[in-house]
Amino acid sequence: MPAIENHLELQSPSTTILRLTVNNHPGVMLQICGLFARRAFNLEGIFCTAIGQGETSRIWLKVDETDKLEQVVKQLTKLEDVLAVEEQADDRDRVREMEAMMARTG
Amino acid sequence: MPRLNGAQIIIRQLERQGIRIVSGIPGGANLPLYDALAASPAIRHVLARHEQGGGFIAQGMARTTGKPAVCFATSGPGATNIMTALADAYLDSVPLVCVTGQVSRSLLGTDAFQEVDTYGMSVPITKHNYLVRSAADLLTIVPKAFQLAGSGRPGPVLIDVPKDVQTEMVEFESWPEPCPVKERQGEAHQSLETAAAMINQAARPILYLGGGVIHAGAAAEARQLAEHSGIPTVMTLMGLGILPSDHPLSLGMLGMHACRATNLAMEESDLLIAAGVRFDDRATGRISAFCPRAKVIHVDIDASEIGKLRPADAGITGDARHAFAGLLPFIRRRQRHEWNDRIRQLQQDYPRFHAEDFAPGRPFHLIRQVARLAGPEALISTDVGKHQMWVAQAYPFTTPRQLLTSGGLGTMGFGLPAAIGAALAFPGRPVVCFSGDGSLLMNIQELATAVEQKIPVKIVVLNNQSLGLVRQQQRLFYEQHYFASSYAIKVDFATIARGFGMAAYDLEGVDDPGALLQQAMAEPGPCLINVPIDIEEEVTPMVPPGAANTTMIGGDHARN
Numbered sequence: 001m002p003a004i005e006n007h008l009e010l011q012s013p014s015t016t017i018l019r020l021t022v023n024n025h026p027g028v029m030l031q032i033c034g035l036f037a038r039r040a041f042n043l044e045g046i047f048c049t050a051i052g053q054g055e056t057s058r059i060w061l062k063v064d065e066t067d068k069l070e071q072v073v074k075q076l077t078k079l080e081d082v083l084a085v086e087e088q089a090d091d092r093d094r095v096r097e098m099e100a101m102m103a104r105t106g
Numbered sequence: 107m108p109r110l111n112g113a114q115i116i117i118r119q120l121e122r123q124g125i126r127i128v129s130g131i132p133g134g135a136n137l138p139l140y141d142a143l144a145a146s147p148a149i150r151h152v153l154a155r156h157e158q159g160g161g162f163i164a165q166g167m168a169r170t171t172g173k174p175a176v177c178f179a180t181s182g183p184g185a186t187n188i189m190t191a192l193a194d195a196y197l198d199s200v201p202l203v204c205v206t207g208q209v210s211r212s213l214l215g216t217d218a219f220q221e222v223d224t225y226g227m228s229v230p231i232t233k234h235n236y237l238v239r240s241a242a243d244l245l246t247i248v249p250k251a252f253q254l255a256g257s258g259r260p261g262p263v264l265i266d267v268p269k270d271v272q273t274e275m276v277e278f279e280s281w282p283e284p285c286p287v288k289e290r291q292g293e294a295h296q297s298l299e300t301a302a303a304m305i306n307q308a309a310r311p312i313l314y315l316g317g318g319v320i321h322a323g324a325a326a327e328a329r330q331l332a333e334h335s336g337i338p339t340v341m342t343l344m345g346l347g348i349l350p351s352d353h354p355l356s357l358g359m360l361g362m363h364a365c366r367a368t369n370l371a372m373e374e375s376d377l378l379i380a381a382g383v384r385f386d387d388r389a390t391g392r393i394s395a396f397c398p399r400a401k402v403i404h405v406d407i408d409a410s411e412i413g414k415l416r417p418a419d420a421g422i423t424g425d426a427r428h429a430f431a432g433l434l435p436f437i438r439r440r441q442r443h444e445w446n447d448r449i450r451q452l453q454q455d456y457p458r459f460h461a462e463d464f465a466p467g468r469p470f471h472l473i474r475q476v477a478r479l480a481g482p483e484a485l486i487s488t489d490v491g492k493h494q495m496w497v498a499q500a501y502p503f504t505t506p507r508q509l510l511t512s513g514g515l516g517t518m519g520f521g522l523p524a525a526i527g528a529a530l531a532f533p534g535r536p537v538v539c540f541s542g543d544g545s546l547l548m549n550i551q552e553l554a555t556a557v558e559q560k561i562p563v564k565i566v567v568l569n570n571q572s573l574g575l576v577r578q579q580q581r582l583f584y585e586q587h588y589f590a591s592s593y594a595i596k597v598d599f600a601t602i603a604r605g606f607g608m609a610a611y612d613l614e615g616v617d618d619p620g621a622l623l624q625q626a627m628a629e630p631g632p633c634l635i636n637v638p639i640d641i642e643e644e645v646t647p648m649v650p651p652g653a654a655n656t657t658m659i660g661g662d663h664a665r666n
Contacts, residue, residue: 027225027237034229074410080234080254 014066015044017091020059020076021084024050028081032059035079041072047098056083060095107279112241113142113272116205116265119248121148123284125176127530129154129163133180134220136207138272140178152530152559155551157184159523161191162549165200166527169510170485172321174201174255175527181207182220185266186227190517192262193231197514198344199321201260203251208237210270224266233261241274245282253285259408260321298429301379301403301420302436305335308377308401310445313337314360316389317344317513318382318406319426320506327430328381329353334434336442337379338449340368342389344513345382347503357449358458361389362649363495366456369655371449372397381405381426385415386514387651395654405429459500466620469496469568472637475620476538476566477502479627484536485510485528489521489545492574495645497540519548522565526552529561537562543569543597553606556632563632567599570639578644582659583651592641603634610634 022028029048036043045062063072069087076085110118116139120128129152132140143151154160157179164177179188185206195202209218225237234254236247244267251263305311319328325348332339332355339349340360349356357368369391372378378400383389390396393415404411404418405426412421422429463470473496477484486501487510488494494511503509510528512520525539546567556563572592580588603610611626613619613636626635646660 027229027235030226031229038230071410071414078408078410 014064015062015092016065016069017088017095018061018063018073018076019086019088019091020061020082021051022057022059023081023083024055024057025081028057031079031081032061032076035075036072039071039075041068045095045099047095060088060091060098062095107277108281109275109277111138111142111272112238112244112267112274112276113138114145115241115244115276116248116267116272117142117146117149118281119244119284120176121146122281123174123249123252125149127152127167128176128178129160129527130178131155131157131160131180131184132178133182133184133207135181135209135269136178136184136205136267136272138269139205139207139267143178152526152555154523155554156549157187158190158519159549159552159555161188161202161204162194162520162523163527163530163552163555164202164204165191165195165520166487166510166524166529167531168195168200168202168527169198169524170507170528170531172201172323172507174203174252174260176203176205179204179206180220181209181224182222184220185222185224189227189231190515192228192264194512194515194517194520195262196231196233198512199260199317200262201255202262203255204262204264206264206266207272208266208268211239211268212270214268224264228264228266231262232264233259235264235266237266238268238271241271241276242278244271245276245278249282249285253287257288259318259406295432297420297422298432299436301422302433304377304401304403304420305337305379305433306436306438310375310448311335311337311377311379311442312357312372312375312397312400313339314342314378314380314383315339315345315348316342316381316383319345319348320382322382322407322426324382324425324427324430325349325506327427327434331430331434331437334439335437336440336446338371338446340364340372342383342386342513343498343511346498347506347508350504351502355446359498361391361655362651363499363645363647364655365458365499366647366658367449367452367458369649369658370452370456373399373656374448375400377401377403379403379405380418381429382407384411390415391649391655391657392653395656467640469493469639469643470500472566472568472623473497473500473540474502475623476540476564476627479624480536480538480564484508484538485525485532487511487521487525487528487537487539489539489541489548490516490518491542491545492570492578492643492645493540493542493545493568495575496568518542518545521545522549522556522563523552525563525565526556526559526561529563530559537564539563539565541565541567542574543567543571543593543599544573546599547597550602553603553608553632553634557607561632562630564627564629565603565632565634567634567636568639569599569636570641570643571596572641574641574643575645577641578648581644582648599634599636608632608634610636612636614638
């Protein structure tokens with residue numbers, strides 16, 4: 001049953017992807033996940049990897065568009081370690097691939 | 107080429123930032139920092155008696171000057187103790203740079219002695235924070251911390267420095283320049299014109315001003331705008347002093363403990379010009395019922411505040427001083443007789459004060475007496491509770507940054523150390539701390555700091571032998587089930603103060619309390635004045651938490 005719900009959620013048109021460029025240091029994930037937790041924003045998925053020479057990372061956040069998205073973006077932008085925030089609905093397919101891959105490897 | 111250790115790099119950069127006073131307490135993990143501080147000819151250290159006190163002393167300096175102030179604490183309990191002062195600074199947007207010691211890098215994450223995750227704990231209560239991983243990084247982190255603390259919407263920045271980073275030697279080319287505070291941004295012409303048109307078209311506008319106006323140094327511009335267009339003005343607790351309390355356009359504080367006429371006028375308003383405010387629930391009451399007929403212009407330096415709680419019809423992201431200065435040329439000069447007459451009518455129907463409030467022995471009488479004796483130059487700090495609201499309602503504030511009070515976090519124990527900080531920043535000015543018997547006990551150890559530093563602060567304790575505001579809520583909303591809100595024992599504050607080496611007076615049972623108060627206020631050094639207050643004295647009116655601001659309980663002319 002949960003699998004089906006998850007599948008439906010995956011297809012939900014209100015889901016969007018935020019693509020973040022952030023400083024790459026050990027506290028960054030804490031800063032971002034903490035922001036979502038304490039402001040009661042909904043965070044459905046997260047994928048992160050270092051880019052370039054390793055000084056920065058790229059983070060894809062799967063969020064519910066209807067859930068105070070504008071406020072989420074404004075608050076993320078305020079974080080000193082967040083260098084850029086873009087809403088990338090186009091990245092939905094890419095995130096879906098990652099999710100499928102993670103489901104396969106379990 | 108300078109060759110110094112991390113601790114020396116920190117201290118030297120504090121000097122270069124113009125820091126002349128640091129408050130704090132040493133401990134195992136920040137001893138290298140204190141060793142470097144001892145060698146500084148420029149910086150005076152103020153030894154607090156509890157790290158929370160140290161943090162609030164720095165806040166007192168920062169709130170009165172508007173510039174970042176610095177406090178030190180050691181790792182573990184030092185860091186946890188100072189967290190409350192950081193959270194308080196975060197909620198009231200006060201610029202602080204807090205440097206904490208941490209266990210050495212090799213011990214991080216091993217539950218070492220006096221190790222806590224200071225970085226992790228401070229994430230949600232600082233504007234930004236650092237765990238320093240090498241001494242060389244301090245050359246960029248320290249200037250950046252000052253820039254962040256003071257730029258845009260100010261706030262606290264924490265730098266957690268492992269002990270071995272403090273002792274690590276670094277050789278470097280030259281000192282980095284102190285980072286200047288970033289220029290405040292102005293706003294596009296067009297949104298200013300839109301907002302100006304709304305103001306010109308409004309029949310019943312109200313200026314709603316908060317701490318952000320003070321941070322922006324925009325009090326003069328705000329006053330100009332109010333006077334130019336005849337706009338009645340309300341202030342949040344953090345905004346008191348923007349307009350002098352006796353200014354004809356001032357409606358005083360809004361919200362939970364505003365006078366009735368103020369909240370009722372807001373109900374009738376058709377345009378809210380909100381600046382440097384965040385629509386806090388203590389100001390707005392039930393937000394869905396707040397100024398229901400009003401359109402909203404929202405000016406704030408922090409874009410995330412605009413539309414956060416109340417949608418804005420016009421949002422201006424920028425500093426209030428630039429916004430007001432930009433708006434003014436587009437605003438028609440008006441008197442707004444009809445609207446101001448209506449407000450005067452409300453004020454006549456529901457007067458702010460009643461003669462009996464000023465009878466001897468009543469809180470307002472005391473507060474006005476102290477104000478007269480302290481003079482218009484005085485800096486005023488409060489603690490949190492009934493006395494705080496009485497001061498907000500009745501003290502004749504005349505200038506911004508005159509009132510230091512814990513608005514957002516509402517920290518009991520704020521008042522005394524904040525007053526010490528204010529006096530350190532402005533040694534020539536009188537400083538008064540209004541406190542309560544509950545609040546004072548939460549940081550009473552700082553009496554020692556005040557005496558040791560010869561801080562001529564006057565501490566006026568409004569003593570009702572209870573947690574008065576808690577008791578008031580139990581009376582109003584918990585069927586008078588008084589529980590844990592009054593003290594079974596009576597504390598002799600005057601004797602305690604004398605034990606700390608401080609002059610003290612007790613107004614209880616004396617024949618002429620007025621004369622004794624005058625004598626106490628004239629003491630050249632620090633002085634505590636205990637003033638008994640009837641436990642049944644209430645703060646009125648009161649909007650019940652979660653209710654609309656028009657639902658005001660208590661006091662004369664009760665409507666509900």
